[in-house]
Amino acid sequence: MSHGLASLFRLRPLVAVPLALTLVSTSMLGACSSPTASLPALASTPGGAYKVGAGDKLHIVVQDLQSANGDYIVEDSGAISLPYIKQVNVAGLTYREIEQGIAASLLRQGIMTGDPVVNVGPVELRPFYVVGEVNKPGQFEYRQGMTVLAAISAAGGYTYRAKTGKVAVTRVVNGKDVTASADEFAVILPGDRIRVYERWF
The missing domain is CATH 3.10.560.10 (Outer membrane lipoprotein wza domain like)
Known part of the structure; x- marks a missing residue:
């Protein structure tokens, strides 16, 4: 083997070692980073008033419409099923907005006249x-x-x-x-x- 080739082979491990150390260090840093x-x-x-979501349980009272009073669980669709007016979408609404929506539905469908009094409150949050x-x-x-x-x-x-x-x-x-x-x-x-x-x- 010529003197030039021998020198080349002696140098190769010296080049490989820093590269290996760099790879190990990079791997260790990646492993230590937090997910x-x-x-x-x-x-x-x-902030502001709480907005209802699927899985919440609500207590609803409608004055002079006792059959509608009770506890209702908000379905995955975001709605509750009330007597007479059927599906009412409530997800993403505040309790006050739900009260207003139920009252408007009762009037629109002719189930009640005047100014329906509706109260909505939480029983159990999701x-x-x-x-x-x-x-x-x-x-x-x-x-x-x-x-x-x-x-x-x-x-x-x-x-x-x-x-x-x-x-x-x-x-x-x-x-x-x-x-x-x-x-x-x-x-x-x-x-x-x-x-x-x-x-x-």
Whole structure:
């Protein structure tokens, strides 16, 4: 072997080693990044009156129309079924807007005259869900003003493998699922799905 070739072969391992180290370092950095790092931040909880969604249970009272009084669950279609006026779309509406809509339907269909008095209030809001690295994943009853930390506590707290501090929250916005990252103090809404990821060791 000539002196030039021997020198070339002696140099090749010196070139390969830094390349291998670079690949290992890049791989380790990728593995250590958080699954929530690429997600947008969870939008602030919208203010104003609560808007009803599928799965909510409502209590409705119509003055002088006792047969319509009772509890109604909002269907997946976003509607409830009332006697006489049948389907009433309520998803995305406030309680006041639902009252006005029912009263207008009663008048329009000639079921009542004058100015119908309708009262709508919550019986039970749709549940939220916690999955991933918690001790008791599942579906839980929502309470007004709940935070991510309160939701995780309801699910039995973090497992020892959990990445704490940041979670992913999937929420229906304008009829579409939107997933964002949230810290423990973020306020959740009925129907939110919270995922706690495993910590990268």
